[in-house]
Structure formats: C-alpha cells, structure tokens
Amino acid sequence: MSILHPLSPKQWRIRALRADRVWHVDYPEPICVVEGSTTTIPCSFTHPELPRQSSGVGRVVRVVWCPNHQICHRDTYSVYDSAKLTAGSRFQYLGDLTSSCTLQISKTSSRDAATYRFRIETNVDKELYTGLLGVTITVKRMPRFQELEADWLNHAATPDRLVAKRYGVMQRLGRGSFGCVYLVTDSRAGDGEQLKVLKEIPLGDLRPNETVQASQEAQLLSRLHHPHILRFFHSFLEHDTFCIITEYCQDKDLDYKLGEVRESGRSLSESQVVDWLVQLLLGVHYMHDRRILHRDLKAKNVFLKRNLIKIGDFGVSCLLMGSCDLATTFTGTPYYMSPEVLNHHGYNCKSDIWALGCILYEMCCLSHAFEAPSFLSVVVKIVEGPTPTLPPAFSPDLSSVMQRMLDKQSSSRPRAADVLRSSFIQKNMQRLTEQFSVSPDQSSLAEKHAAQIAQAMQGKVHLRTLRERSEIERMTPRERMRLRKLQTADEKAGRLRRLAEEKYREVSARRRELRTRHFETLSLDVFTESTEGTLQPSQPITAEDRPLMGGSEPMRKQPVEDMCTLERGAHSIPVDPQLAEFYYDQEEFESCSDEEELTEQHPITDSLYSDLRVLILVLSQDSDLEAMMRQMEMVLEGEAGGEETRDLVHSSLVETRIQRMREVLCGRLGEEVFLRLYEDLKKARRSGEGDSRVLDTLVPRDGFLLDQILYHEDQQDQIQQYSQQEEG
Numbered sequence: 001m002s003i004l005h006p007l008s009p010k011q012w013r014i015r016a017l018r019a020d021r022v023w024h025v026d027y028p029e030p031i032c033v034v035e036g037s038t039t040t041i042p043c044s045f046t047h048p049e050l051p052r053q054s055s056g057v058g059r060v061v062r063v064v065w066c067p068n069h070q071i072c073h074r075d076t077y078s079v080y081d082s083a084k085l086t087a088g089s090r091f092q093y094l095g096d097l098t099s100s101c102t103l104q105i106s107k108t109s110s111r112d113a114a115t116y117r118f119r120i121e122t123n124v125d126k127e128l129y130t131g132l133l134g135v136t137i138t139v140k141r142m143p144r145f146q147e148l149e150a151d152w153l154n155h156a157a158t159p160d161r162l163v164a165k166r167y168g169v170m171q172r173l174g175r176g177s178f179g180c181v182y183l184v185t186d187s188r189a190g191d192g193e194q195l196k197v198l199k200e201i202p203l204g205d206l207r208p209n210e211t212v213q214a215s216q217e218a219q220l221l222s223r224l225h226h227p228h229i230l231r232f233f234h235s236f237l238e239h240d241t242f243c244i245i246t247e248y249c250q251d252k253d254l255d256y257k258l259g260e261v262r263e264s265g266r267s268l269s270e271s272q273v274v275d276w277l278v279q280l281l282l283g284v285h286y287m288h289d290r291r292i293l294h295r296d297l298k299a300k301n302v303f304l305k306r307n308l309i310k311i312g313d314f315g316v317s318c319l320l321m322g323s324c325d326l327a328t329t330f331t332g333t334p335y336y337m338s339p340e341v342l343n344h345h346g347y348n349c350k351s352d353i354w355a356l357g358c359i360l361y362e363m364c365c366l367s368h369a370f371e372a373p374s375f376l377s378v379v380v381k382i383v384e385g386p387t388p389t390l391p392p393a394f395s396p397d398l399s400s401v402m403q404r405m406l407d408k409q410s411s412s413r414p415r416a417a418d419v420l421r422s423s424f425i426q427k428n429m430q431r432l433t434e435q436f437s438v439s440p441d442q443s444s445l446a447e448k449h450a451a452q453i454a455q456a457m458q459g460k461v462h463l464r465t466l467r468e469r470s471e472i473e474r475m476t477p478r479e480r481m482r483l484r485k486l487q488t489a490d491e492k493a494g495r496l497r498r499l500a501e502e503k504y505r506e507v508s509a510r511r512r513e514l515r516t517r518h519f520e521t522l523s524l525d526v527f528t529e530s531t532e533g534t535l536q537p538s539q540p541i542t543a544e545d546r547p548l549m550g551g552s553e554p555m556r557k558q559p560v561e562d563m564c565t566l567e568r569g570a571h572s573i574p575v576d577p578q579l580a581e582f583y584y585d586q587e588e589f590e591s592c593s594d595e596e597e598l599t600e601q602h603p604i605t606d607s608l609y610s611d612l613r614v615l616i617l618v619l620s621q622d623s624d625l626e627a628m629m630r631q632m633e634m635v636l637e638g639e640a641g642g643e644e645t646r647d648l649v650h651s652s653l654v655e656t657r658i659q660r661m662r663e664v665l666c667g668r669l670g671e672e673v674f675l676r677l678y679e680d681l682k683k684a685r686r687s688g689e690g691d692s693r694v695l696d697t698l699v700p701r702d703g704f705l706l707d708q709i710l711y712h713e714d715q716q717d718q719i720q721q722y723s724q725q726e727e728g
C-alpha cells in the first residue's frame with residue numbers, strides 16, 4: 001500500500017484510537033473516467049455507529065489514496081485537486097457523508113481498468129471516523145481524448161493525402177479535443193463548394209455499436225439545414241478514424257475574432273453584437289425546435305463566414321462522446337456551464353441559453369462573464385455570484401436580454417424563441433431585414449453599374465483598335481512588347497467581363513426573386529402583429545447606419561452605390577491580392593516603364609476587378625442571406641418551421657439517446673433497480689411531490705442520466721400528443 005500523504009504522529013495516534021470506527025464501503029460500480037480529463041467521483045457513505053438522522057459539523061482530516069499496484073500503474077492516475085475532500089475542508093454531516101473528490105487522469109497505461117482505494121478520515125463533532133472506500137476506475141479510451149500515435153499524426157499531416165477517395169487534405173487547421181481538423185477540397189463538389197473541413201477522430205475503443213449509432217446520428221444531423229448552423233455534410237469511417245465533413249468557415253471562430261478585437265484595443269459596436277446575437281438565436285432556436293441540444297456552446301464553437309455566424313458542433317458532442325451524460329460532464333471549459341449543470345440538476349435547452357448569455361457578455365466585454373483564477377472559483381461565481389451587467393456603452397435593453405439569459409433559475413430563463421420574440425430583438429431583426437434587402441433604387445443603381453462596366457470594356461476595345469490600326473507601325477520594339485502585354489491583359493479583361501456579366505445576371509435574377517418573395521409582399525404589419533402591437537416600424541436606414549465591410553463592423557451586403565467605384569472615381573488597386581494578381585500580372589508589367597500608360601489602364605481594370613469581386617462575394621453570400629432572412633421572417637411570423645424534418649429527426653435522435661442512456665443506467669444499477677427508480681421518479685414528478693427523494697438515493701451522475709431519460713421521454717410524449725391533436 002502506498003501512502004501519498006505522510007501522517008503526522010498526532011494523526012496516527014488519533015487514528016489508532018478510533019481504529020474500530022471504520023467505514024468500509026466498496027463503491028458499487030466502476031467509474032468511467034475519460035483519459036486526459038478531470039472527473040469528479042461522488043461518494044456517499046454512512047458510519048454504522050452514527051444514526052442516520054444525526055447531524056453535525058465535520059472536517060476532513062485526511063484523504064489517502066491507496067492504489068492497487070497489481071492492476072494499475074501508480075503514475076498514470078493522480079489526484080490533483082480535491083474539491084471537497086481536501087484535508088481540512090469542512091462539511092455538514094447530515095446522517096451520511098456525501099461528498100466528492102476530483103481526479104485527473106493525465107495519461108493511461110495500456111490497461112483499461114484499475115482499482116483504487118481511498119481512505120477518508122473525518123472528524124464529526126470532534127470524533128474521528130475513518131472510511132475506506134474502494135473505487136474501481138475504468139479508463140475509457142474515448143475518441144475525444146485518445147492519444148494520437150505519432151505515426152498517425154505524421155500520416156495525417158501528409159499534404160496531398162486523399163481521404164475517402166474524394167477529400168484532398170490541404171492544410172491542418174488545428175486540433176480540438178475530438179481530433180484533428182483539416183481543410184480539404186472535395187473533388188465531387190460543384191464550383192465554389194469544394195472547400196470543406198474534415199474532422200478526423202481516432203476511434204480507439206469505441207465499441208462497434210457505438211460507431212453505428214454515431215453514424216446514424218451523423219446522418220440525421222446531415223439532414224439539417226440552417227444558415228447559422230455549420231453544415232454537416234456527412235461522416236464515414238476510414239481505417240481507424242471516424243471522419244466528419246463540415247462546411248468551411250474561412251474567417252475562423254468567434255473566440256479568435258474577439259481576441260483580435262481585444263488585442264487591437266477596440267470593442268464591438270452594439271449593432272454588431274446584436275447582429276451576431278440574432279444569428280446565434282436563430283440557429284439555436286432551429287436546433288432546439290428539433291430537440292437537439294448543443295451542450296458545448298462557446299465562442300470557440302461559433303464560426304464566422306463572411307461575417308455570418310455559423311454554430312459548429314451542434315449535436316456533435318453527444319455523437320462523439322457516445323453518451324449525452326458524458327458529453328455534458330466532460331466539456332473542457334467551465335466558463336459557459338450553467339448553475340443547473342454544475343448542481344447536477346440536468347442539462348436542458350435553457351442550459352444552452354445560459355451559454356449563449358455568456359457568449360453575449362463576451363462579445364460586449366471581451367472577457368468571460370464568470371472569470372476567476374481557478375476552476376472552483378469560476379464554479380462558485382456561476383452558482384452563487386451576482387448576475388453580471390453590461391458596461392454603460394451598451395443599451396439597457398441589451399443588458400436586460402443578457403441578464404434574462406443568465407437567470408440562475410433555468411425555469412425563469414427564456415427560450416431562444418422567447419428572446420427572438422422580445423420587442424428589442426424584433427426591432428433589430430427588422431433593421432437587419434431592411435439592411436440586407438435591396439431597394440428598387442439600389443437595383444437601378446446596380447443596372448447603371450453594369451452598363452458602366454460594359455462601357456468601360458468597350459473603351460478598352462476601342463483603345464486596342466486604335467493602337468492596332470494607326471500606331472502599331474510607328475512603335476519601337478519595346479513599345480510593341482508592351483502592347484502585346486496589354487493585349488494579353490485585354491483578353492483577360494474580356495473573360496472577366498463575360499464572367500462579370502454572367503454573375504451580374506445571376507445576382508440580378510436572385511435579387512429580383514428575393515425582393516418579390518420577401519419584401520414586396522412583406523408589409524411592416526407582419527412585425528407589428530407578431531409583437532403584440534408593441535413594435536413600431538423602424539426608421540429608414542440612413543447612409544451612416546450602413547457600416548462598411550470589414551473591421552469589427554458587420555459585413556452587410558455591400559450597398560450597390562458603394563460598388564460603383566467608377567462613378568465615384570475611387571479607382572484603387574484591388575484589395576484582394578489574388579484577384580489583383582489574376583487580372584494584372586505585375587511581373588509582366590514590370591518591364592513597362594511607361595507610367596502614364598499604366599495609370600491609363602488602372603482605372604478600368606482595377607475598378608472592374610473590385611466590382612467583380614464584390615459581385616462574386618455578394619452572389620456567394622446571397623443564399624445564406626436569403627436563408628437568414630427567411631428564418632427571421634419565420635420567427636417574426638411565429639412559424640416554428642421544419643415540421644417535416646422535425647419529427648423524423650427528433651424521434652430517431654431521441655430514441656437512440658434514450659436507449660443508450662437506459663443501457664448505461666441498467667449496466668450501472670441493474671435492470672431491476674433502474675426500473676424501480678425510474679417508476680418512482682416518474683410517479684414523484686406526476687404527483688408533484690418533487691424528485692429529491694428519488695434522486696438523492698443516486699449518485700449525481702446517475703440521477704442526472706435518469707433525469708435526462710425522463711426529460712426526453714416527456715418531450716416525446718408531448719410531440720406525440722401534439723401530432724395526435726393535429727391529426728384529430
């Protein structure tokens with residue numbers, strides 16, 4: 001036996017005196033610990049000499065871990081922090097001692113299970129008691145935390161690797177707790193859609209049936225489409241890895257973006273924060289509507305794609321962790337955890353809202369809503385600390401939205417739909433729909449703009465003709481060479497013009513359709529009605545209200561008058577180096593020293609290019625914007641949306657989940673005990689007598705699972721009732 005904490009002679013004496021009073025509770029079932037994680041082991045035991053009703057103030061004298069050398073290596077497990085069982089910590093003894101200790105599993109040996117015993121010596125009302133608790137720790141090699149073999153990593157980093165015979169690995173984007181993330185090109189995707197993201201998760205010891213379930217859930221996730229949910233294309237098994245293909249967001253994640261803003265010493269404007277908040281709410285609302293919880297919402301899981309929000313990993317944590325219980329327990333960061341999760345009262349959709357409230361605070365203040373130097377002090381702040389407020393630079397309306405989202409009582413916290421229907425958010429959604437819409441004035445400007453592009457191109461052709469006809473004979477060889485280069489550039493310009501015209505036609509058609517569908521028919525009454533008459537039509541958007549692209553301001557669809565750089569004479573060199581290079585091959589022109597001639601070319605080519613660039617950007621963003629507006633309208637009009645997929649996704653996902661949770665609990669408690677507790681809890685809830693009697697008999701982790709089973713079943717019943725009513 002190895003004693004990690006040497007005993008002082010005094011403690012030995014006390015222990016010797018009370019050696020008869022020894023608890024010896026073998027922990028009933030193995031504890032599943034995920035490698036690389038920190039986990040909390042709950043313990044609850046009663047001393048035979050103390051009556052169950054007794055109470056008193058106690059103090060933990062000492063905790064001694066006794067690793068069993070026969071089946072584990074001592075150095076693989078270490079107690080790094082002890083939340084409540086640290087020597088000296090006080091506790092209230094109420095009939096039995098319920099406490100927990102935190103254990104970090106830093107790395108594991110090749111063995112999966114190990115038995116630990118720990119002895120706890122406590123002092124209750126000055127009497128010293130010793131408890132010996134046997135805990136079997138099973139280290140589950142979850143994919144999320146599995147160590148990557150060096151050769152696997154090398155293999156993964158190979159630049160021209162082809163995955164599933166279609167995804168060419170281009171570059172490694174990073175590594176998260178699930179596995180490595182790569183930027184890939186999809187050889188089977190259409191133009192402009194080739195870039196995707198591949199997440200490779202080493203399978204490790206994932207059981208075959210878990211793999212099948214993960215694939216089934218992945219299939220369901222791939223059927224979900226929302227402009228603010230990162231597209232989940234598909235998943236597959238390749239060798240020993242589970243691969244997920246998702247949409248690529250070139251502008252990185254919100255955490256990164258906020259870091260940039262922080263470093264630059266700036267802050268985000270309220271309109272930017274609200275724009276992003278609305279998008280986050282729309283995405284969360286869509287998923288909650290389909291009974292899918294995120295469970296790990298954080299700034300790092302929110303991506304930006306041309307300033308549009310895309311929430312990543314929705315539903316993925318459950319998919320990868322194999323159990324929602326684990327998914328919630330092992331989220332790496334406590335900053336976004338809600339009080340109910342920390343109190344083991346179960347995770348629900350309101351817990352996602354809490355996380356969203358934390359993200360809202362972070363967007364405004366560029367720091368965590370609950371920040372403290374240690375894990376435990378963050379937890380205490382979340383559970384007991386005051387609700388934060390926003391600085392005066394932000395409106396009281398926004399601060400109040402955030403405070404409601406950070407209500408410690410999950411039942412009082414609004415749902416995403418409630419926040420979206422609040423007058424403040426509705427006003428802002430209305431502002432957004434107006435900003436993203438194309439007014440007839442803008443449309444005619446765009447037409448004018450196209451005419452200008454065509455005119456400019458004609459000018460170029462005319463110039464070339466002149467050169468060919470009258471000047472060419474008089475040219476020196478050097479000038480002729482320059483002309484040849486200009487002609488090459490003209491040919492490129494011709495190709496670009498055709499592309500521009502084509503894109504412009506598409507954009508115009510889309511815009512016309514969009515306008516007809518959404519704005520000509522959409523009267524302001526829609527907004528007024530849906531907000532119970534509280535909302536007045538907002539003021540028209542002025543030029544100052546439209547921030548320009550980039551920076552920390554929201555990127556909106558570029559107003560068409562801004563595109564018309566020809567009209568304004570703003571002939572700057574294209575900002576995008578690739579585009580600039582494509583049209584205007586610098587090297588070719590280096591030999592041309594004639595400054596005048598170059599400047600003569602720039603006004604046409606550069607403005608054409610920047611216009612084209614804007615057109616292409618606008619085009620590719622249109623579908624997302626349209627979809628976003630449709631979502632906003634659906635919310636404003638009070639439509640739940642997605643009925644046809646909702647039931648399908650819900651029933652399959654939830655059934656799988658319930659089944660899995662039942663299996664886990666039956667495994668831990670035995671079927672008979674499980675069924676008894678399940679029925680008891682159900683009865684207790686129906687009769688309104690509260691659930692603490694049943695849940696208290698379980699360790700928090702199991703109570704948490706049971707709670708989730710009932711929650712999901714309840715939700716399913718409600719849906720069934722609802723569809724029966726509909727049919728009726």
Ligand SMILES: Nc1ncnc2c1ncn2[C@@H]1O[C@H](COP(=O)(O)OP(=O)(O)OP(=O)(O)O)[C@@H](O)[C@H]1O
Binds near residue numbers: 173248
């Ligand atoms: N769809 C995506 N588009 C662009 N970058 C991405 C995408 N998905 C992930 N990344 C980047 O890849 C890196 C790893 O991402 P991943 O989501 O696996 O881990 P994480 O968010 O850092 O941590 P965790 O796994 O704990 O959530 C991050 O830098 C992230 O910004």
